[in-house]
Amino acid sequence: MVFVAVVQMKSSEDKQDNLQQSVEYIKQAAAAPNKASMVCFPEFQMAFSPSTQRASELSKLAETIRGNFVTTLRRAAKADRVEVLATLYEKAVGNRVYDTAVVISNKGTITSVYRKLHLYDALGFKESKKLIPGKKLVGPAKTAAGNIGVLICxxxxxxxxxxxxxxxxxxxxxxxxxxxxxxxxEEHWQTMLKARAIENGSYVIAPDQVGNIYAGRSMVIDPFGVVCLDMDQREGMEIVEIDLAKIAKVRQSLPLLKNRRTDIYRLETR
Structure with a gap:
């Protein structure tokens, strides 16, 4: 059993204010009676980027993973001995930026860097005006919550x-x-999170933004599709128990991964 903290936050346009709040959440997670092994933040943790913000303005706000934003979170992770999954706008080429997630160990080291592969160019949005997609699949990162695979929104x-x-x-x-x-x-969100959990026999942890233009409803789904957490519209942090033994149990009783016809079809990457 491990405990994971899920942060549902309303990021403002003030990067420093969001960073200060993030450090406070890390302290709270570490000080809780059921101390969290990991704190998971939502996308756009660094700042809310309104539609009126130009790509050049967002690019100026962005940092490298060695910049102050991530460095401050690394210090907090080390000080409070807790792992952190954080997100940032990462500097890239030209005026566009990467939408990046980093995994930080409880010793303050960066153990994984994932840049969002699929940009939200749908339903009236055009993320590619400001963002640039990642170029590679990043394998799972080892954490106290098991091997975690990171994907973004x-x-x-x-x-x-x-x-x-x-x-x-x-x-x-x-x-x-x-x-x-x-x-x-919201229906799509809940349905797909449950589907990703059930079809893979995995926990799904999905911290979301709330307020501004965002739906909230941060969720944790267990490997059998049971909702362990739904934060609705509450801004703040919740700590959830993750039963790693349940993953093996569900995968044994519902062996979807084993029953795949990989002799007929397979997933391949370059």
Missing amino acids: YDIRFPELSRLLTAKGARVLVAPSGWVQGPMK
């Missing part, structure tokens, strides 16, 4: 990504998100 809509991560050894899928409100959007 819109990636949830592409089941092959979560299956590839699972095939590479992920037992828990973590999907930091900024899920935009809209018709049927």
Whole structure:
């Protein structure tokens, strides 16, 4: 059994304010009676980027993974002996930036860097105006919560990504998100999170943004599709118990991964 803290936050346009709040959440998670082994933040943790913000303005706000934003979180992770999954706008080429998630160990080291592969160019949005997609699949990261596969928001809509991560050894899928409100959007969110959990026999941890244009509803789903957490519209942090033994139990009784016809079809990456 391990405890994981899920942060549902309303990021402002003030990067320093969001960073200060993030450090406080890490302290709270470490000081809780059921101390969290890991704290998971949503997408756009660094700042809310309104539609009126130009790509050049967001690029100026962005940092490298060695910049102050991540460095401060690394110090907090080390000081409080807790792992952290954080997100940032990472500097890239030109005026566009990467939408990046980093996994930080409880010693303050960066153990994984994932750049969002699928940009949200759908339903009236065009993330590619400001963002640039990642160029590679990143395998699972070893954490106290088991091997975690990281995907970001819109990636949830592409089941092959979560299956590839699972095939590479992920037992828990973590999907930091900024899920935009809209018709049927909450239904899509809940349905796909449950589907990704059930089809892979994995926990799904999905911290989301709330307020501004976002839907909230941060969730944790167990490997059999049971909802362990639904934060609705509450801003703040919740700590959830993750039963790693349940993953093996569910995968044994419902052996979807074993029953795949890999002699007929297979997932391949370059």
